[in-house]
Amino acid sequence: MRRLRNVIITTATWVLVLLFFFPIAWMIVTSFKSEVDAAAIPPRFDAAFTLEQYAAVFDRGMTPYLVNSLMASLGSTALVLVLAVPAAYALSIRPIRRVRDVLFFFISTRFLPVAASILPVFFILKSLGALDNITALGLLYAVMNLPIAVWMMRSFFSEVPLEIVEAGQIDGAGLRTELLRIVLPIVLPGVAAVALICFIFSWNEYFLATILTTFEARTTPPFLASFVDGRGQFLAVLSAASTLAVLPVITAGWIAQKQLVRGLAMGAVK
Amino acid sequence: MTTTASPTADATRIELRAAANRVRSRHARLLVAPALFFSIALTQIPFLVTIYFSTLRWNQLRPAEIEFIGLDNYAVVFTGPDFLPSLWATVLITGTSVIMSLVLGMLFAVLLDRRFLGRGLARTLMITPFLVMPAAAALIWKWSMLDVNVGMVNVALDAVGLPAIAWNTDLPIATIIILLTWQYTPFMMLILLAGLQSQNREVIEAASVDGAGPWRTFRYMTLPHLRQYMEIGVLLGSIMMLQAFDPIAIMTKGTGGTKTLAYLLYERAFIGLDVGEAAAFGVVTVVVTIVVATIALRSLFSVFVKGGER
Structure with missing residues (x-):
């Protein structure tokens, strides 16, 4: 009886999970079909395998957009780490007054919608001639991700045993040694997780990319959005472009899945 | 500390430590300063500048005619025909999507x-919708x-004998809610799963030994424990869904009651140029x-701080 119930629940679980995953699976399957097969009703499961859609995507010039996305994401992630690691370190290990105020400030900027700052940012960039500039976009992504990074890093730092830090201090380790040689190696997996999460959020960002870039610095999400012009058949080629666009982040997310929850909940959940 | 140490030596030592702490504290401030x-x-x-902008008559088509008009823009906002429907769209779409993704997230977390066989793989597959680029998710x-013609949902409806639905044009609000729910269910699931895993298994087992059924155990033990995680x-x-812009820009362009505040702002500034x-x-x-967040955040801030405490 109990065994039977277990089998039923397990089967139901798998059916639901596969149902939820179906749109992604279908996107990947469709990306290897010809347009005619992709639009066939009823859907064809025996369609011939082809790579022509991927060739078509690159023919339509997706590469520069992918490169822009990569630059904005990697650049902003690097900047976030440089700013967040020392800040989080100070907020968790070093004695500092008004820690709570600073932390509250960081968490509140995360809750300030982009709507609050987009207009001035747009006009400042415009007057500086920095619209459609990948550095400017990366800079804004860094600001966007900074609070998450500080909070997440802090939750990793606070797991470092204080005795190790104190032992280092007694041995006369300076600030730099203390941070770089003693603490950082311990929290390295945490740093990697923070980096992956910042990368994911930057790579997927659409609103700022749409408003602040036009051509030179255009990233993948707005490119994808303008990919469909509604003429002719496009399901297969759209699926191929989408598959390429989501691949880096899905890979990164699968690698970091254990740390993902902590980052998403800003360190509130372990 | 030895008993032979004189009081003055003690005092010096304390002073030295205090001085060292002052130096450390100064260093610490220097470390936080750049990020801050x-x-x-x-x-x-920029937010302060936005407030300033909101007191100007400023249309990008007539850049020469910028002038201070006080609160007139707010009068236009509150008396205009767009604000209330937009606020309602925002509340409806965010509220429904949050509740549905929470319920489904709870189901999947449990x-x-x-x-069971393949649990690791099932979890990996389940988190994927949250990782998919929202623009790609909206298009797919x-x-x-x-x-209505080639969509798999309509193929499925057809298979069970139901008529096809033109989701994007006839049910735009449902379309957005379906997408947001699909993307955020994994997010809710991850947080609730962390909550379930932090539960004391022995207590749950003891309850079941004492004859509490699975539903009673869930209702009276698991659910209260999960409350914090649900919050x-x-x-x-x-917060994230209030700002959702991609699905609306890509799927409905704000038509059919889906013009949320985020989309309205975009439309006014970058299409209407006002x-x-x-x-x-x-x-x-x-x-x-802020109204939504502060109430929740005030009561939850301690939870966040605890997450980073020793």
Whole structure:
């Protein structure tokens, strides 16, 4: 009886999970079909395998957009780490007054919608001639991700045993040694997780990319959005472009899945 | 410390330690300063400028005619025909999506907390919708899943004898809610799963030995334990979904009652080119978000702080 119930629940679980995953699976399957097969009703499961859609995507010039996305994401992630690691370190290990105020400030900027700052940012960039500039976009992504990074890093730092830090201090380790040689190696997996999460959020960002870039610095999400012009058949080629666009982040997310929850909940959940 | 040490030596030692602490504390401030400065310069100051913009008559088509008009833009916002429907769209879409993703997230968290064949793989597959680029998700759902002619959802409806539905044009609000729910269910699931895993298994087992059925155990032990996790999920989920822009821009362009505040602001500023009015919408959006967030955040801040405590 109990065994039977277990089998039923397990089967139901798998059916639901596969149902939820179906749109992604279908996107990947469709990306290897010809347009005619992709639009066939009823859907064809025996369609011939082809790579022509991927060739078509690159023919339509997706590469520069992918490169822009990569630059904005990697650049902003690097900047976030440089700013967040020392800040989080100070907020968790070093004695500092008004820690709570600073932390509250960081968490509140995360809750300030982009709507609050987009207009001035747009006009400042415009007057500086920095619209459609990948550095400017990366800079804004860094600001966007900074609070998450500080909070997440802090939750990793606070797991470092204080005795190790104190032992280092007694041995006369300076600030730099203390941070770089003693603490950082311990929290390295945490740093990697923070980096992956910042990368994911930057790579997927659409609103700022749409408003602040036009051509030179255009990233993948707005490119994808303008990919469909509604003429002719496009399901297969759209699926191929989408598959390429989501691949880096899905890979990164699968690698970091254990740390993902902590980052998403800003360190509130372990 | 030895008993032979004189009181003065003790005092010197204490003073030395205090001095060392002062140096450390100064260093600590230096470490926080860059991040703090960067954050203030690019979020708080622009927000103040937005407030200033909202008091200007400023249309990008007539850049020579910028003038101070006080609160007139707010009068336009509050008496205009767009604000209330937009606020309602925002509340309806965010509220429904948050609740649905929380319920589904709970279902999946409970199911994936059990031991079963392939659990690791099932979890990996389940988190994927949250990782998918929202722009790609919106396009795939719009065309491959919900399209009236070739969408798989309509193929499935057809298979069970139901008529096809033109989701994107006839049910735009449902379309957006379906997409947001699909993307955020994994998010809720991850947080609730962390909650389930932090539960004391022995207590649950003891309850079942004492004859409490699975439903009673869940209702009276698991659910109260998960409350905090549900609150975090709802708070963070609402904040993110309040700002959702991609699905609306890509799937409905704000038609059919899906013009949320985020989309309205974009439309006013970058299509209508009315900077003053858009800024006023921006300020109102911030106030709405703050109202939602502060209440929740005040009560939850201690939870977040605890997450980073020893």
